[in-house]
Amino acid sequence: MRASQAMTNDTRIRAAWLYHVGGLSQDEVGQRLGLSRFKVLRLLSDARAAGEVVISLDHRNTATLALAEAVRDKFNLNDALVAPDPGAGNAHAARCAVGMVAAHWLSVLAASGPMTLGVGWGRTLSAMANALTGLHNPELRIVSLMGAMVRTGLEGPIDVCARIAAEVGGQALFLPVPFLADTPEDAALMLRQRLVREALEAARSASHMIVSVGEGGPTALLTKSDVVDAADLAALDAANVVADTTGKFFLADGTLAPVDLNDRTPAIGLEDMVRAEVTLLAADVSKALATRAVLRAGFVDRLILDEGLAITLMEDRA
Amino acid sequence: MRASQAMTNDTRIRAAWLYHVGGLSQDEVGQRLGLSRFKVLRLLSDARAAGEVVISLDHRNTATLALAEAVRDKFNLNDALVAPDPGAGNAHAARCAVGMVAAHWLSVLAASGPMTLGVGWGRTLSAMANALTGLHNPELRIVSLMGAMVRTGLEGPIDVCARIAAEVGGQALFLPVPFLADTPEDAALMLRQRLVREALEAARSASHMIVSVGEGGPTALLTKSDVVDAADLAALDAANVVADTTGKFFLADGTLAPVDLNDRTPAIGLEDMVRAEVTLLAADVSKALATRAVLRAGFVDRLILDEGLAITLMEDRA
DNA sequence: TTAACGATTGCACAATTGTGCATTTACAGC
DNA sequence: GCTGTAAATGCACAATTGTGCAATCGTTAA
Numbered sequence: 001m002r003a004s005q006a007m008t009n010d011t012r013i014r015a016a017w018l019y020h021v022g023g024l025s026q027d028e029v030g031q032r033l034g035l036s037r038f039k040v041l042r043l044l045s046d047a048r049a050a051g052e053v054v055i056s057l058d059h060r061n062t063a064t065l066a067l068a069e070a071v072r073d074k075f076n077l078n079d080a081l082v083a084p085d086p087g088a089g090n091a092h093a094a095r096c097a098v099g100m101v102a103a104h105w106l107s108v109l110a111a112s113g114p115m116t117l118g119v120g121w122g123r124t125l126s127a128m129a130n131a132l133t134g135l136h137n138p139e140l141r142i143v144s145l146m147g148a149m150v151r152t153g154l155e156g157p158i159d160v161c162a163r164i165a166a167e168v169g170g171q172a173l174f175l176p177v178p179f180l181a182d183t184p185e186d187a188a189l190m191l192r193q194r195l196v197r198e199a200l201e202a203a204r205s206a207s208h209m210i211v212s213v214g215e216g217g218p219t220a221l222l223t224k225s226d227v228v229d230a231a232d233l234a235a236l237d238a239a240n241v242v243a244d245t246t247g248k249f250f251l252a253d254g255t256l257a258p259v260d261l262n263d264r265t266p267a268i269g270l271e272d273m274v275r276a277e278v279t280l281l282a283a284d285v286s287k288a289l290a291t292r293a294v295l296r297a298g299f300v301d302r303l304i305l306d307e308g309l310a311i312t313l314m315e316d317r318a
Numbered sequence: 319m320r321a322s323q324a325m326t327n328d329t330r331i332r333a334a335w336l337y338h339v340g341g342l343s344q345d346e347v348g349q350r351l352g353l354s355r356f357k358v359l360r361l362l363s364d365a366r367a368a369g370e371v372v373i374s375l376d377h378r379n380t381a382t383l384a385l386a387e388a389v390r391d392k393f394n395l396n397d398a399l400v401a402p403d404p405g406a407g408n409a410h411a412a413r414c415a416v417g418m419v420a421a422h423w424l425s426v427l428a429a430s431g432p433m434t435l436g437v438g439w440g441r442t443l444s445a446m447a448n449a450l451t452g453l454h455n456p457e458l459r460i461v462s463l464m465g466a467m468v469r470t471g472l473e474g475p476i477d478v479c480a481r482i483a484a485e486v487g488g489q490a491l492f493l494p495v496p497f498l499a500d501t502p503e504d505a506a507l508m509l510r511q512r513l514v515r516e517a518l519e520a521a522r523s524a525s526h527m528i529v530s531v532g533e534g535g536p537t538a539l540l541t542k543s544d545v546v547d548a549a550d551l552a553a554l555d556a557a558n559v560v561a562d563t564t565g566k567f568f569l570a571d572g573t574l575a576p577v578d579l580n581d582r583t584p585a586i587g588l589e590d591m592v593r594a595e596v597t598l599l600a601a602d603v604s605k606a607l608a609t610r611a612v613l614r615a616g617f618v619d620r621l622i623l624d625e626g627l628a629i630t631l632m633e634d635r636a
Numbered sequence: 637t638t639a640a641c642g643a644t645t646g647c648a649c650a651a652t653t654g655t656g657c658a659t660t661t662a663c664a665g666c
Numbered sequence: 667g668c669t670g671t672a673a674a675t676g677c678a679c680a681a682t683t684g685t686g687c688a689a690t691c692g693t694t695a696a
Binding site for chain 2: 028054088100111113
């Protein structure tokens, strides 16, 4: 089964070359490889899913450049990047768009020399990992800024971290603690463990951090996953929490919410983020409220967002 | 017309995002942008041609990795990379494949820090420039290793050099002389010009050089273009020239051909290439003879070639 | 103003690609 | 061996994409 695994891996890559580079039709690819057209069809979409085929596009156009400048000035950022509207009205497409631009930006940033890069987790960061290509820097250290989840898909902190590291050929460091501890004391205890401290030191020394923003409400990933239980959700709701990043929960005015959850997530602290150059990824208009809240917290240096969200953020004068 | 140029540029990029990222059909893209489906169709292929959309694929598979190792050992190279067979039996597809792998390799090599990179010209190098993406290094200096041609398309030395520089955001340096001078004395005189010497110095200081191999015969680009006239072609033929790189013409055994053309091409010398780390790009089986000749000359450190050519080179025991 | 030319646009049709579903295959547990 | 279940396969059909060619537009030259 190891050999068969390698075999399908090979044929997938071979099919992708025949199709994308050679310009053969799926039918012709099938004939040449002795497969049915349908199998080739699936092979090709697998290859895209596996990140063996990556398409990257230029995002510079007059509209997005103007918006980026406006957003940067309005929120006092060092830099802002706006991904063109991908059209499909769903959040997934927006995440792909933002991920694409973020991946491109990262491959510029992290191209040269040794560097420690702190990363959060989430669907947008996962999209960035997908779009990452051409960046190879063995001296890059990717460190997770927060704890792990038990039921983790491709979007969990460990996976995002590992996938970026695998693509760039660098080193991945995880924070070997759960995302959420039962009590503040437990969280503190975990952070005192020697092995945890090592990872945490690395995270703290990161010169750059890339995090995404989570919003409250029923569509939030935190709500949908099993990380936070009903009681905690109710507490978040009662305190009017509208945003979270890196295990910190925020009110609309950008202050830390007075909930004990903020002491129960073993992760780096806000003070560490203030020190580093922080890039926030925000995709889809549904993140408008949350994004504004996190920006008000004042630790974000660079914002990468999609056109729709940028327009929404610019529209309201609040 | 400047504004309209920018406008179409914008719509092209916008269409590409809607199609590739948003997953809309060409029809839907057309509706949203107020264009006919056919216009969108053409816009999308323009975007690909303009390098605004780049697809990159993984090339590692067991067959090509094994071949690469075999080629490296047989020809005593530091390194060899083999692009998977793109299937379409034509040389163009082979060049795309080699260009793709070369682009990927280059984006690893030139990611970090200041570097001077010497480049030749040709269709394979042009394909590499097309496939280049994600590499940004303002400290990179791209310098042309040979003179310019008058009737130059997208493959000429100036264009290849400029396109790479534009993509990576680095600096381009040309050798401001014709590819071929009328007499050896004229060539020497040109190389003595101060402005030419400056470029030449830069070329000589290049730590890495990327060149491709030209073959003799009627399909060769040199033959088809108007650079070399009938008398010179006859001389090349009479001397049994089978290969050329960087303005140097070689016999099958890898020695410089005894033709005065070798003294009439103002370019860097072989001794400079021996000093630098030289990567040779060779695409399509038609280059087998020429590739072997250039490899015998002994200045090549790394070979990037396509699977078909690799198989041919490995097959014959000569 | 008109003729002529090249570039652009849209269309009918051809080819390719994608999808839901029925069928087959593989395989673990009994 | 049998059986149930899940994965993989292939198919008919639907949708999308690509192509050659004719119509149109715009521009230059007489």
